[in-house]
Amino acid sequence: MSPRAKHVEPVMRALARAIDGLELPAVEKISESRKEDPFHVLIATLLSARTQDATTLAASTRLFEVAQSPRTMAKLTVKRIERLIYPVSFYRHKARHVKATCRLLIERFGGRxxxxxxxxxTLPGVGRKTANLVLILAFKSERNICVDTHVHRISNRxxxxxxxxxDETERALYGATAARWWPSINLYLVTWGQNVCRPVYPRCGxxxxxxxxxxxxVARTARTTAAAPGEKVAV
Ligand code: SF4
Structure with a gap:
């Protein structure tokens, strides 16, 4: 197991205070509004990949207004699902995955x-990020870390x-951080990544x-073009 990273404790404590009042990530909002329903968390997370939060939220809401359960959603045609979730990215792929996932939930898992x-x-379109988020948000797991691009980027910065x-980041974080932070890492770092530690020009100031x-x-930040400590500014 890798050694514990420095400063995890003060960083997580500071983030807990700092994200208070900031807008929650889309899947967290959906999870809260749907009482942590595992099916809704699963479908919203599938739709959220490489998609703006506002788009994920609107698409999930449209889809759940028409179908609330695996059985009702499995009855929709792929075309209908496409129209409901458009314009999430890769909406055609995602519509097929949603339909196939609903079928598998019914056939193999009794609709749960x-x-x-x-x-x-084993579900179509479900990778570790989606599975970890479902386990954390819907099943209250305290043994998982959900790593998306924000968590990956900020953990490295x-x-x-x-x-x-x-995937490498997820494995490394289990060794680098104390277990009590694992369920919170995604919420804290995604919220920070969407608001402050953005992919380009992070707002370090x-x-x-x-x-x-x-x-x-980090070569350049939002407020200045000063180099990060020990690094050259690209020209
Ligand atoms: S915004 Fe800058 S200082 Fe803050 S976590 Fe990101 S890289 Fe670090």
Missing amino acids: VPETMGELL LGWVRTRTP ECVLTAWCPRVG
Whole structure:
């Protein structure tokens, strides 16, 4: 197991305070409004990949207004699902995955969302990110970390991990962070990534984490073009 990363404790405490009042990520909002229903969390997470939060929220709402359960959603044609979820990215692929997932939930799992990582990964379009988020939000797992592009990017900028892919980051974070933070890492870092530590031009000048952040890989920030510590500014 890799050694614990530095400053996880103060960073997570600072984020807990700082995200209070910021807009929640779309799937968190849907989970809250749908009383953590596993099926709704699963479908909303499938729709959310590479899609703006506002689009995910609107598409999920339209779909759930027409079909609330795997049985009713499985009866929709792929074309109908496409029209309901458009313009989420890859809406044609996602519509097929939604329909196939509903069928499998009915055929193999009695119309319920399974509660194990292994079973969730058998569903079409479900990868570790989706499975982890379903386990955390819907089944209240405290043993999972959900890593998307925000968590991957910020964990590397903070120097907690040194990884190339979200899957590598997930594995590394289990060793680098204390277990009590695992269920919160996604909510805190995604919210921070959408508002402050953005993919390009992060707002380091306004960030509450500057005291603990080495800004690994950050060449330019939103407010100034000054180089991050120890790094050259690209010209
Ligand atoms: S200081 Fe900059 S790079 Fe570090 S977490 Fe904050 S915004 Fe991101």
